[in-house]
Amino acid sequence: MSHPLEPIVALQKKDRRLIKLMREIRDIPKRKSDIEAQLAGSTQKLNMARDSKKHTEVSLKDLELEVESLNERIIKYKQQQMDANTNEQYRAFVKEIGAVEREIGGLEDKEIVLMEALEKGTLIVAECEAKLNGEKEGIADELGELDERSVELSEMLEQMKAGRMRSAEQCDQVILKKYTRIMNNKRDFAVVMVEAGGHCGGCHMKLPPQVINDARNPTKIVGCNFCGRILYNPPQ
């Protein structure tokens, strides 16, 4: 007669494949969110580069306006200078105009620094944009593949569940109950082989000779004294 553990061992093989499959399905959303987080990081970098460039542009514009208003002041001084009645008044305007011109010189130095920063900022923005666009393309492919994989795995899961149900029907229901309880607890194997040398195939502890013999007997179902997994010792 065939051993009642044989259909259980076949069922266990299916269950292990099911567990692996369900794990892969479960991990897909995490893999997608990891990919999306990477994209969010690059988007944030681009936004920061754009903000920084904008800030430089605004500062430069402010400087230009300031220089413009100082130039207007010089024009006004020069008009007033022409209307000066005394040498003293005239010299006072020369002095004022000189001071404003020096102020303009200082601002123009600052403008040069800001223009260089703007050039650099423009370059950084372009680099960030190129990086982000490259990533977007790659990520769209990756996300698409993961979605496809998810559909594929879900279909496989349904088929495997149906196959599992058929296998379970062929098992001794009392042993199946015991198997299910141990499987839920151990999460790797519920039925293990007696290994060469008389060790448990689950916890690898040395088994008593009586247990090793009973594990071969189709009328007896024995558990490992140490880990509680069902032992099977099929005739070679």
Ligand SMILES: [Zn+2]
């Ligand atoms: Zn054991």
